[in-house]
Amino acid sequence: MGVKLLLEKAHVEGIRTFEVYRREGGYRGVEKVFKTMSPDAVVEEVKKSGLRGRGGAGFPAGMKWSFIAKPEGVPRHLVCNADESEPGTFKDRYLMENLPHLLIEGLIISSFALGSNATYIYIRGEYAWIPDILEHAIAEAKANGFLGKNILGSGFDLEIYVQRGAGAYICGEETALIESLEGKRGNPRIKPPFPAIKGVWERPTVVNNVETLAAVVPIINMGGDEYAKIGVGKSTGTKLISACGNINKPGVYEIDMTISVEDFIYSDEYCGGIANGKRLKACIPGGSSVPILPANLLFKTAKGETRYMNYESLSDGGFATGSMMGSGGFIVLDEDQSVVRNTYTLARFYRHESCGQCSPCREGTGWMEKLLKRLLEGKGKISDIDLLWDIQRKIEGNTICPLGDAAAWPVAAAIRHFRDEFEWYVNNPVESQTRNYGLAHYADEREVIA
């Protein structure tokens, strides 16, 4: 049983309420901070913890906080990014639904550290029932003196507001989120200036993911150094993984990043193996935008070393033979699944979600979707596969924001590792309409676990 820092109390009866959360030790972190620490000391503690952004990019959170500008007389803001929209990712929803006070506590501590007196939770619009849960928790915290004016007699004031988005994946990108929070289309901004200098309403702003901000609570409670001892290398602390696809036990799991990918998939504590007794074909380990890995590169790196569920190990081998931790959206494909079909649905997703500002992304995502659809319909040509490769290369790195990269990487990895499957669609236009690509030749390359 791995260490649990975030979800330890998730199944306590009534933990959504202030009373129970408090009884279980909640808001101790806020008390500690307001009574014994300065804002800079809180930032230092988060730096020491080695906490990396849990939204996908993995940028050190403490370092991000330290960049915030502090011009005299200009308000600063913290914005919680709850626009969870990366296919495969549903961990923040779980946190907000089940442990709203953990997030609120994290927000209070983080707001104090950053000097934000008005903090905003930007939540994806489709999670329409969750704002009520959060607003109830906010009201409870306020009624108990943990929010509002002069919190715990510290002289620090804080209000937290919840804002619903309206259906746009791009608003998970921090500058698009800021634009949306200002009541505009979610078009990413050119950086620099970075939000820490000029963010929402041109004020210094930090945007952090839900899980990142919730993790601040155990960091303060146990100390940054202790937190950093959990995990391995630069993958400190715990990480929430949302596991889905063809597994026996889809759900949200907290791991300490020392577990192997194989154990994560097959142990009963986590995914419980592949559903319906089937074999494993592939996995997208960090949300839809990270490279898909075939089974033979999933449990072992190209160097033959065990692959673990952490930032470094998952990316071992770069994009040639590795992938990324990303958001922790763990999508498992069994032997019956078509990588081409899966890639098509993701290409369609990125085409739909492209904001349209940059030509390579706006046009390229549409072309990729059309080419993949043509292949699936049995009307593709071998040259389409090369064209797909060419298009994704021309998108990657040529856009204002990372959505272009996110759209390119799944296509690139699918072709890199499963080119034979793409070719099969071209060479078997009739058969491909009634069944997915056969997998016989994969069976020899991997250990089939009973």
Added chain:
Amino acid sequence: MIRFSEDKMVKVQEIIARYPEGKQKSALLPLLHLAQDTFGGWLDVPVMDYVAELLQIDPIEVYEVATFYSMYNLKPVGKYMFEVCQTGPCMLNGADNIVAYITEKLGIKSGETTADGLFTLKTVECLGACGYAPMMQLGKHYREHLTKEKVDAIIEECRNNAAKNN
């Protein structure tokens, strides 16, 4: 005459007050949600113009936002909108079959509304419920782990509710 009730206007003022003075445009997304919920489930041009008036911004600023976000309906929709997720993880768990079944049951394709105005089917991209696939959004809530039987029950439930409310 498109106007929010007094109760709704209190809510409008409360929303606007969340933002710094002079930055009331930030209230646009929440107000569009409120307007859509209040005025028949979609955003007609006069509704958008009214929101622009409330926020003291140009109507074009509202149109450009309303056309950007997928949750704002720019034409009338059925009383019950089945928004079925069709992205990767849901597809892996049979979302295509669910869409096909709803199409068969209701005689509508994605983007269409039944003749009685009761149901609209819309295929949507990832709703963040990948572990509970296949799924759909119905109103403010998610319906997850869908099967044909569950779809039947949901359709029945909607029909019963509609009959009760008429």
